[in-house]
Amino acid sequence: MSKTYHLTAPLSEADVVQLKAGDIVYLTGVVYTARDAAHKKLVDLLDAGQPLPFDMKGAVIYFVGPTPPKPGDPIGSAGPTTSYRMDSYSPKLINEQGLKGMIGKGKRNQDVIDACVKSKAIYFGATGGAGALLARQIKSAEVIAYPELGPEAIRKLEVVDFPLTVINDTFGADLYKIGRAQYEVF
Protein backbone atom coordinates (compact mmCIF):
# COMPACT_ATOMS: atom_id res chain seq x y z
CA MET A 1 0.00 0.00 0.00
CA SER A 2 1.43 3.35 -0.95
CA LYS A 3 2.19 5.90 1.78
CA THR A 4 2.30 9.68 1.68
CA TYR A 5 5.28 11.67 2.99
CA HIS A 6 6.13 15.36 3.40
CA LEU A 7 9.89 15.83 3.03
CA THR A 8 12.30 18.76 2.96
CA ALA A 9 15.18 19.06 0.47
CA PRO A 10 18.14 18.68 0.71
CA LEU A 11 17.40 15.06 1.61
CA SER A 12 19.17 12.84 4.15
CA GLU A 13 19.80 9.12 3.88
CA ALA A 14 17.10 8.57 6.53
CA ASP A 15 14.64 10.51 4.34
CA VAL A 16 15.18 8.34 1.28
CA VAL A 17 15.55 4.82 2.70
CA GLN A 18 12.00 4.88 4.09
CA LEU A 19 10.51 5.44 0.62
CA LYS A 20 9.10 2.69 -1.58
CA ALA A 21 8.15 2.73 -5.26
CA GLY A 22 4.57 4.02 -5.53
CA ASP A 23 4.76 6.27 -2.45
CA ILE A 24 3.57 9.87 -2.78
CA VAL A 25 5.96 12.62 -1.64
CA TYR A 26 5.22 16.33 -1.22
CA LEU A 27 8.63 17.98 -1.40
CA THR A 28 9.48 21.36 0.10
CA GLY A 29 12.83 23.16 0.01
CA VAL A 30 15.62 23.73 -2.50
CA VAL A 31 15.71 21.91 -5.82
CA TYR A 32 18.17 22.52 -8.70
CA THR A 33 17.20 22.34 -12.37
CA ALA A 34 19.39 20.65 -14.98
CA ARG A 35 18.82 19.00 -18.36
CA ASP A 36 21.21 17.31 -20.81
CA ALA A 37 23.45 20.29 -21.54
CA ALA A 38 23.88 21.28 -17.88
CA HIS A 39 24.58 17.67 -16.87
CA LYS A 40 27.32 17.46 -19.47
CA LYS A 41 28.92 20.61 -18.05
CA LEU A 42 28.68 19.31 -14.45
CA VAL A 43 30.32 16.02 -15.32
CA ASP A 44 33.01 17.81 -17.38
CA LEU A 45 33.82 19.93 -14.28
CA LEU A 46 34.15 16.79 -12.15
CA ASP A 47 36.36 15.14 -14.75
CA ALA A 48 38.58 18.24 -14.72
CA GLY A 49 38.72 18.21 -10.91
CA GLN A 50 36.83 21.53 -10.67
CA PRO A 51 34.20 22.42 -8.03
CA LEU A 52 30.49 22.25 -8.91
CA PRO A 53 28.26 25.36 -8.96
CA PHE A 54 26.14 23.96 -6.09
CA ASP A 55 26.55 21.47 -3.25
CA MET A 56 25.50 18.07 -4.56
CA LYS A 57 25.40 16.39 -1.12
CA GLY A 58 21.76 15.58 -0.39
CA ALA A 59 20.68 17.62 -3.40
CA VAL A 60 17.60 17.07 -5.54
CA ILE A 61 17.87 17.76 -9.29
CA TYR A 62 14.77 18.51 -11.34
CA PHE A 63 15.02 17.65 -15.06
CA VAL A 64 13.19 20.66 -16.49
CA GLY A 65 13.55 23.39 -19.09
CA PRO A 66 10.88 25.92 -18.12
CA THR A 67 9.14 28.41 -20.38
CA PRO A 68 10.27 32.02 -19.87
CA PRO A 69 8.51 33.67 -16.90
CA LYS A 70 5.88 36.29 -17.54
CA PRO A 71 6.66 39.63 -15.86
CA GLY A 72 6.15 39.28 -12.10
CA ASP A 73 6.26 35.47 -12.05
CA PRO A 74 9.20 33.47 -10.63
CA ILE A 75 9.05 30.94 -13.47
CA GLY A 76 6.99 29.91 -16.49
CA SER A 77 5.44 26.48 -16.97
CA ALA A 78 7.75 23.88 -15.50
CA GLY A 79 6.94 20.19 -15.88
CA PRO A 80 9.48 17.36 -16.10
CA THR A 81 11.34 16.37 -19.25
CA THR A 82 12.11 12.74 -20.20
CA SER A 83 14.83 11.47 -17.88
CA TYR A 84 16.66 8.81 -19.88
CA ARG A 85 18.75 11.50 -21.56
CA MET A 86 20.45 12.04 -18.18
CA ASP A 87 21.12 8.31 -17.59
CA SER A 88 24.76 8.50 -18.61
CA TYR A 89 25.44 11.31 -16.11
CA SER A 90 23.32 10.50 -13.05
CA PRO A 91 25.25 7.51 -11.58
CA LYS A 92 28.43 9.58 -11.21
CA LEU A 93 26.54 12.33 -9.37
CA ILE A 94 24.81 9.79 -7.11
CA ASN A 95 27.80 7.57 -6.32
CA GLU A 96 30.55 10.17 -6.11
CA GLN A 97 28.80 13.40 -5.13
CA GLY A 98 25.92 12.38 -2.88
CA LEU A 99 22.98 13.36 -5.11
CA LYS A 100 19.91 12.05 -3.27
CA GLY A 101 16.96 12.81 -5.52
CA MET A 102 16.08 13.24 -9.19
CA ILE A 103 12.74 14.47 -10.52
CA GLY A 104 11.69 13.64 -14.07
CA LYS A 105 9.43 11.39 -16.09
CA GLY A 106 10.00 8.14 -17.95
CA LYS A 107 12.26 5.11 -17.60
CA ARG A 108 15.80 5.08 -16.17
CA ASN A 109 18.41 2.50 -17.16
CA GLN A 110 19.83 -0.23 -14.94
CA ASP A 111 22.95 1.82 -14.13
CA VAL A 112 20.80 4.54 -12.54
CA ILE A 113 18.63 2.00 -10.71
CA ASP A 114 21.77 0.29 -9.37
CA ALA A 115 23.27 3.63 -8.26
CA CYS A 116 20.03 4.42 -6.39
CA VAL A 117 20.47 1.14 -4.46
CA LYS A 118 24.22 1.39 -3.91
CA SER A 119 24.37 5.02 -2.77
CA LYS A 120 20.79 5.49 -1.53
CA ALA A 121 19.02 7.86 -3.90
CA ILE A 122 15.48 8.19 -5.24
CA TYR A 123 14.11 8.80 -8.70
CA PHE A 124 10.81 10.68 -8.43
CA GLY A 125 8.23 11.07 -11.16
CA ALA A 126 6.29 14.31 -11.60
CA THR A 127 3.33 14.53 -13.97
CA GLY A 128 4.58 15.34 -17.46
CA GLY A 129 2.51 17.93 -19.29
CA ALA A 130 1.31 19.47 -16.02
CA GLY A 131 3.67 22.44 -16.30
CA ALA A 132 1.14 25.08 -15.28
CA LEU A 133 0.02 23.13 -12.20
CA LEU A 134 3.58 22.31 -11.08
CA ALA A 135 4.81 25.89 -11.55
CA ARG A 136 2.36 26.97 -8.83
CA GLN A 137 4.44 25.02 -6.29
CA ILE A 138 7.63 26.88 -7.26
CA LYS A 139 7.99 30.00 -5.12
CA SER A 140 11.29 31.35 -6.41
CA ALA A 141 13.81 30.67 -9.18
CA GLU A 142 17.32 32.02 -9.62
CA VAL A 143 19.77 31.18 -12.40
CA ILE A 144 22.99 30.12 -10.64
CA ALA A 145 24.99 28.72 -13.57
CA TYR A 146 25.20 28.62 -17.37
CA PRO A 147 22.77 31.45 -18.24
CA GLU A 148 23.87 31.01 -21.87
CA LEU A 149 21.92 27.73 -21.96
CA GLY A 150 18.62 29.65 -21.70
CA PRO A 151 15.89 27.22 -20.63
CA GLU A 152 18.64 24.68 -19.86
CA ALA A 153 20.52 26.93 -17.39
CA ILE A 154 20.87 25.66 -13.81
CA ARG A 155 18.27 27.31 -11.59
CA LYS A 156 17.95 27.16 -7.83
CA LEU A 157 14.24 26.68 -7.09
CA GLU A 158 12.37 26.96 -3.82
CA VAL A 159 9.43 24.58 -3.96
CA VAL A 160 6.53 24.00 -1.55
CA ASP A 161 4.60 20.71 -1.46
CA PHE A 162 5.81 19.73 -4.91
CA PRO A 163 3.77 16.59 -5.79
CA LEU A 164 5.89 13.53 -6.62
CA THR A 165 5.62 9.76 -6.94
CA VAL A 166 8.52 7.45 -6.10
CA ILE A 167 9.46 5.56 -9.28
CA ASN A 168 12.79 3.96 -8.32
CA ASP A 169 13.55 3.44 -4.61
CA THR A 170 16.70 2.43 -2.72
CA PHE A 171 15.74 -1.27 -2.93
CA GLY A 172 15.83 -1.54 -6.73
CA ALA A 173 12.07 -1.46 -7.27
CA ASP A 174 10.64 0.22 -10.38
CA LEU A 175 7.06 1.54 -10.28
CA TYR A 176 6.85 1.47 -14.10
CA LYS A 177 7.39 -2.31 -14.05
CA ILE A 178 5.30 -3.02 -10.94
CA GLY A 179 2.38 -0.84 -12.10
CA ARG A 180 2.32 -2.18 -15.63
CA ALA A 181 2.47 -5.81 -14.48
CA GLN A 182 -0.66 -5.17 -12.42
CA TYR A 183 -2.71 -3.94 -15.37
CA GLU A 184 -1.26 -5.68 -18.44
CA VAL A 185 -3.79 -8.01 -20.11
CA PHE A 186 -2.34 -10.77 -22.30
Place this chain on the structure above:
Amino acid sequence: MREIKYEDIVKSVKDMILYSATNLPKDAYKALETAYKTEKSEVCKQVLKQILENADIAANEARPLCQDTGLAVFFIKVGEDLKVVGGSLKKAINEGTEQGYKEGYLRASTCHWDTRANLKDEVGYNLPAIIHFDIVEGDGLDIEYAAKGGGSENVSRATVFPPAKGRKGIIEYVKQVISDAGPNPCPPLTVGVGIGGTFEKAVISSKHALFRELGSKNPDPVLESMEEELMVLLNNLGIGAMGMGGTNTVLGVHIEKNPCHIASLPVSVNVQCHSSRHMHIKL
Protein backbone atom coordinates in the same frame (compact mmCIF):
# COMPACT_ATOMS: atom_id res chain seq x y z
CA MET B 1 -8.37 35.39 -58.00
CA ARG B 2 -9.01 36.10 -54.30
CA GLU B 3 -6.53 38.25 -52.46
CA ILE B 4 -5.48 37.83 -48.85
CA LYS B 5 -3.24 40.19 -46.91
CA TYR B 6 0.13 38.98 -45.61
CA GLU B 7 -0.46 40.62 -42.24
CA ASP B 8 -3.84 38.92 -41.83
CA ILE B 9 -2.16 35.53 -42.15
CA VAL B 10 0.56 36.56 -39.67
CA LYS B 11 -2.10 37.64 -37.17
CA SER B 12 -4.16 34.46 -37.56
CA VAL B 13 -1.13 32.22 -37.11
CA LYS B 14 0.02 34.18 -34.07
CA ASP B 15 -3.43 33.89 -32.49
CA MET B 16 -3.52 30.14 -33.14
CA ILE B 17 -0.18 29.66 -31.43
CA LEU B 18 -1.12 31.76 -28.41
CA TYR B 19 -4.49 30.03 -28.01
CA SER B 20 -3.18 26.49 -28.48
CA ALA B 21 -0.37 26.87 -25.96
CA THR B 22 -2.77 27.53 -23.11
CA ASN B 23 -6.07 25.90 -24.13
CA LEU B 24 -6.37 22.15 -24.42
CA PRO B 25 -8.75 21.40 -27.33
CA LYS B 26 -12.25 20.22 -26.33
CA ASP B 27 -11.80 16.77 -27.89
CA ALA B 28 -8.66 16.08 -25.86
CA TYR B 29 -10.20 17.43 -22.65
CA LYS B 30 -13.27 15.26 -23.14
CA ALA B 31 -11.19 12.15 -23.85
CA LEU B 32 -9.13 12.78 -20.70
CA GLU B 33 -12.31 13.21 -18.63
CA THR B 34 -13.54 9.85 -19.90
CA ALA B 35 -10.18 8.30 -19.06
CA TYR B 36 -10.40 9.77 -15.54
CA LYS B 37 -13.89 8.36 -15.03
CA THR B 38 -13.04 4.87 -16.29
CA GLU B 39 -9.50 4.49 -14.88
CA LYS B 40 -9.13 1.50 -12.53
CA SER B 41 -5.74 2.40 -11.04
CA GLU B 42 -5.90 4.87 -8.14
CA VAL B 43 -2.38 6.20 -8.98
CA CYS B 44 -3.31 6.90 -12.61
CA LYS B 45 -6.61 8.44 -11.55
CA GLN B 46 -4.64 10.98 -9.52
CA VAL B 47 -2.35 11.65 -12.49
CA LEU B 48 -5.36 12.19 -14.79
CA LYS B 49 -6.88 14.52 -12.20
CA GLN B 50 -3.66 16.57 -12.22
CA ILE B 51 -3.68 16.67 -16.02
CA LEU B 52 -7.27 18.00 -16.07
CA GLU B 53 -6.53 20.51 -13.30
CA ASN B 54 -3.48 21.63 -15.24
CA ALA B 55 -5.66 22.30 -18.29
CA ASP B 56 -8.03 24.40 -16.17
CA ILE B 57 -5.17 26.41 -14.64
CA ALA B 58 -3.54 26.92 -18.04
CA ALA B 59 -6.76 28.23 -19.60
CA ASN B 60 -7.78 30.40 -16.65
CA GLU B 61 -4.36 31.97 -16.13
CA ALA B 62 -3.18 31.92 -19.78
CA ARG B 63 -0.13 29.80 -18.87
CA PRO B 64 1.40 27.24 -21.22
CA LEU B 65 -0.06 23.76 -20.64
CA CYS B 66 3.42 22.27 -20.86
CA GLN B 67 6.93 23.75 -20.72
CA ASP B 68 7.61 21.90 -23.98
CA THR B 69 5.73 24.30 -26.20
CA GLY B 70 6.93 22.28 -29.15
CA LEU B 71 8.05 22.90 -32.65
CA ALA B 72 5.29 24.56 -34.66
CA VAL B 73 3.94 22.09 -37.24
CA PHE B 74 1.56 23.16 -40.03
CA PHE B 75 -0.42 21.38 -42.72
CA ILE B 76 -1.52 24.04 -45.18
CA LYS B 77 -3.84 23.73 -48.16
CA VAL B 78 -3.50 26.68 -50.52
CA GLY B 79 -6.10 27.29 -53.23
CA GLU B 80 -4.70 27.83 -56.73
CA ASP B 81 -6.86 30.94 -57.06
CA LEU B 82 -5.57 32.62 -53.91
CA LYS B 83 -2.98 35.39 -54.01
CA VAL B 84 -1.11 36.59 -50.92
CA VAL B 85 -0.43 40.33 -51.15
CA GLY B 86 2.34 42.09 -49.24
CA GLY B 87 4.63 39.12 -48.74
CA SER B 88 5.02 35.38 -49.21
CA LEU B 89 2.83 32.75 -47.54
CA LYS B 90 5.77 30.85 -46.11
CA LYS B 91 7.22 33.99 -44.58
CA ALA B 92 3.84 34.90 -43.10
CA ILE B 93 3.57 31.50 -41.37
CA ASN B 94 7.05 31.84 -39.94
CA GLU B 95 6.52 35.43 -38.83
CA GLY B 96 3.23 34.53 -37.12
CA THR B 97 4.97 31.62 -35.41
CA GLU B 98 7.80 33.80 -34.12
CA GLN B 99 5.42 36.50 -32.87
CA GLY B 100 3.21 33.94 -31.13
CA TYR B 101 6.07 32.17 -29.36
CA LYS B 102 7.60 35.48 -28.27
CA GLU B 103 4.40 37.17 -27.10
CA GLY B 104 3.15 34.11 -25.26
CA TYR B 105 6.44 33.63 -23.36
CA LEU B 106 6.61 30.19 -24.97
CA ARG B 107 9.85 28.24 -24.98
CA ALA B 108 12.09 28.46 -28.04
CA SER B 109 13.13 24.85 -28.53
CA THR B 110 14.85 24.79 -31.92
CA CYS B 111 18.55 24.09 -31.78
CA HIS B 112 21.45 23.13 -34.06
CA TRP B 113 21.48 19.37 -34.62
CA ASP B 114 25.16 19.03 -33.66
CA THR B 115 26.23 21.90 -31.41
CA ARG B 116 22.73 21.88 -29.81
CA ALA B 117 22.95 25.68 -29.61
CA ASN B 118 19.54 27.34 -29.42
CA LEU B 119 18.76 28.97 -32.77
CA LYS B 120 16.49 31.76 -31.52
CA ASP B 121 19.04 34.48 -32.22
CA GLU B 122 20.18 33.04 -35.54
CA VAL B 123 17.18 31.87 -37.54
CA GLY B 124 14.43 33.34 -35.32
CA TYR B 125 12.55 32.53 -32.13
CA ASN B 126 11.46 28.88 -32.38
CA LEU B 127 11.93 29.00 -36.15
CA PRO B 128 11.75 27.56 -38.68
CA ALA B 129 8.19 26.27 -38.45
CA ILE B 130 7.71 22.80 -39.95
CA ILE B 131 5.33 23.41 -42.87
CA HIS B 132 3.68 20.84 -45.17
CA PHE B 133 2.10 22.63 -48.13
CA ASP B 134 -0.51 21.23 -50.47
CA ILE B 135 -1.89 23.02 -53.55
CA VAL B 136 -5.63 22.51 -54.03
CA GLU B 137 -8.39 23.78 -56.30
CA GLY B 138 -10.27 26.93 -55.31
CA ASP B 139 -9.30 30.10 -53.47
CA GLY B 140 -9.24 28.94 -49.85
CA LEU B 141 -6.48 28.86 -47.26
CA ASP B 142 -6.79 25.98 -44.82
CA ILE B 143 -4.35 25.91 -41.89
CA GLU B 144 -3.95 23.03 -39.47
CA TYR B 145 -1.53 23.68 -36.62
CA ALA B 146 -0.02 21.61 -33.83
CA ALA B 147 2.60 22.36 -31.19
CA LYS B 148 4.60 19.13 -31.23
CA GLY B 149 6.63 18.26 -28.18
CA GLY B 150 9.91 16.33 -28.21
CA GLY B 151 9.16 13.51 -25.78
CA SER B 152 6.52 11.89 -27.95
CA GLU B 153 8.45 12.49 -31.19
CA ASN B 154 11.40 10.64 -29.67
CA VAL B 155 9.46 7.37 -29.44
CA SER B 156 7.91 7.62 -32.93
CA ARG B 157 9.08 5.04 -35.49
CA ALA B 158 8.79 4.13 -39.18
CA THR B 159 9.64 1.12 -41.28
CA VAL B 160 9.02 -0.38 -44.71
CA PHE B 161 7.60 -3.91 -44.57
CA PRO B 162 7.37 -6.44 -47.37
CA PRO B 163 3.70 -6.63 -48.45
CA ALA B 164 3.27 -10.12 -46.90
CA LYS B 165 3.35 -8.55 -43.42
CA GLY B 166 -0.10 -7.11 -44.09
CA ARG B 167 -2.61 -5.96 -41.51
CA LYS B 168 -1.34 -8.34 -38.85
CA GLY B 169 2.23 -7.08 -39.23
CA ILE B 170 1.11 -3.46 -38.96
CA ILE B 171 -0.86 -4.12 -35.78
CA GLU B 172 2.07 -5.96 -34.18
CA TYR B 173 4.42 -3.13 -35.14
CA VAL B 174 2.22 -0.40 -33.62
CA LYS B 175 1.83 -2.46 -30.45
CA GLN B 176 5.60 -2.92 -30.19
CA VAL B 177 6.33 0.79 -30.68
CA ILE B 178 3.88 1.81 -27.92
CA SER B 179 5.02 -0.99 -25.62
CA ASP B 180 8.68 0.03 -25.99
CA ALA B 181 7.81 3.68 -25.42
CA GLY B 182 6.23 2.88 -22.03
CA PRO B 183 6.01 5.93 -19.78
CA ASN B 184 8.35 8.17 -21.81
CA PRO B 185 5.96 9.95 -24.23
CA CYS B 186 3.50 11.11 -21.50
CA PRO B 187 0.53 8.78 -21.92
CA PRO B 188 -2.42 8.63 -22.38
CA LEU B 189 -1.51 9.05 -26.03
CA THR B 190 -2.97 9.69 -29.41
CA VAL B 191 -1.36 7.29 -31.87
CA GLY B 192 -1.09 8.39 -35.50
CA VAL B 193 -0.46 5.61 -38.02
CA GLY B 194 0.45 6.22 -41.66
CA ILE B 195 0.22 3.28 -44.04
CA GLY B 196 1.38 3.10 -47.63
CA GLY B 197 2.76 5.64 -50.08
CA THR B 198 6.52 5.96 -50.15
CA PHE B 199 8.67 5.99 -47.02
CA GLU B 200 8.23 9.73 -46.37
CA LYS B 201 4.56 9.73 -47.37
CA ALA B 202 3.77 7.21 -44.63
CA VAL B 203 5.61 9.36 -42.08
CA ILE B 204 3.80 12.55 -43.09
CA SER B 205 0.45 10.70 -43.05
CA SER B 206 1.12 9.46 -39.52
CA LYS B 207 1.74 13.05 -38.43
CA HIS B 208 -1.41 14.29 -40.17
CA ALA B 209 -3.47 11.51 -38.58
CA LEU B 210 -2.80 13.16 -35.19
CA PHE B 211 -4.75 16.25 -36.30
CA ARG B 212 -8.03 14.32 -36.55
CA GLU B 213 -10.53 14.97 -33.79
CA LEU B 214 -10.36 12.50 -30.91
CA GLY B 215 -13.53 10.44 -30.74
CA SER B 216 -14.23 10.80 -34.50
CA LYS B 217 -14.71 7.73 -36.67
CA ASN B 218 -12.46 6.74 -39.55
CA PRO B 219 -14.53 6.90 -42.79
CA ASP B 220 -12.77 3.75 -44.07
CA PRO B 221 -14.40 0.66 -42.48
CA VAL B 222 -11.20 -1.43 -42.67
CA LEU B 223 -9.16 1.27 -40.96
CA GLU B 224 -11.96 1.83 -38.46
CA SER B 225 -11.84 -1.81 -37.42
CA MET B 226 -8.03 -1.68 -37.14
CA GLU B 227 -8.32 1.41 -34.94
CA GLU B 228 -10.82 -0.35 -32.68
CA GLU B 229 -8.62 -3.45 -32.44
CA LEU B 230 -5.56 -1.34 -31.64
CA MET B 231 -7.39 0.69 -28.98
CA VAL B 232 -8.08 -2.53 -27.06
CA LEU B 233 -4.60 -4.00 -27.59
CA LEU B 234 -2.79 -0.80 -26.60
CA ASN B 235 -4.90 -0.18 -23.51
CA ASN B 236 -4.28 -3.81 -22.53
CA LEU B 237 -0.55 -3.02 -22.36
CA GLY B 238 -1.27 -1.68 -18.87
CA ILE B 239 1.09 1.31 -19.22
CA GLY B 240 -1.49 3.81 -17.96
CA ALA B 241 -1.29 7.57 -17.40
CA MET B 242 2.37 8.65 -17.15
CA GLY B 243 3.30 4.95 -17.24
CA MET B 244 2.37 4.31 -13.60
CA GLY B 245 0.35 1.21 -14.53
CA GLY B 246 -3.30 1.57 -15.47
CA THR B 247 -6.11 0.95 -17.91
CA ASN B 248 -5.94 4.11 -20.07
CA THR B 249 -2.80 4.16 -22.21
CA VAL B 250 -4.27 5.64 -25.40
CA LEU B 251 -7.06 8.16 -26.01
CA GLY B 252 -7.28 7.38 -29.69
CA VAL B 253 -5.69 5.58 -32.65
CA HIS B 254 -5.93 7.41 -35.98
CA ILE B 255 -4.89 5.72 -39.22
CA GLU B 256 -4.35 7.29 -42.66
CA LYS B 257 -3.71 5.21 -45.78
CA ASN B 258 -2.10 5.78 -49.19
CA PRO B 259 -1.76 3.58 -52.26
CA CYS B 260 1.73 2.06 -52.26
CA HIS B 261 4.31 0.47 -54.54
CA ILE B 262 3.67 -3.19 -55.43
CA ALA B 263 6.91 -4.11 -53.64
CA SER B 264 6.40 -2.31 -50.34
CA LEU B 265 4.26 -1.66 -47.30
CA PRO B 266 5.55 1.45 -45.50
CA VAL B 267 4.27 1.99 -41.96
CA SER B 268 4.84 4.91 -39.64
CA VAL B 269 3.78 5.48 -36.04
CA ASN B 270 3.77 9.05 -34.79
CA VAL B 271 3.01 9.47 -31.12
CA GLN B 272 1.21 12.41 -29.50
CA CYS B 273 1.35 13.04 -25.74
CA HIS B 274 -1.80 13.80 -23.72
CA SER B 275 -1.20 17.53 -24.21
CA SER B 276 -2.60 17.34 -27.73
CA ARG B 277 -2.39 20.97 -28.78
CA HIS B 278 -3.83 21.34 -32.25
CA MET B 279 -6.10 23.76 -34.09
CA HIS B 280 -7.69 24.17 -37.52
CA ILE B 281 -8.72 27.42 -39.24
CA LYS B 282 -9.90 28.43 -42.70
CA LEU B 283 -9.13 31.88 -44.04
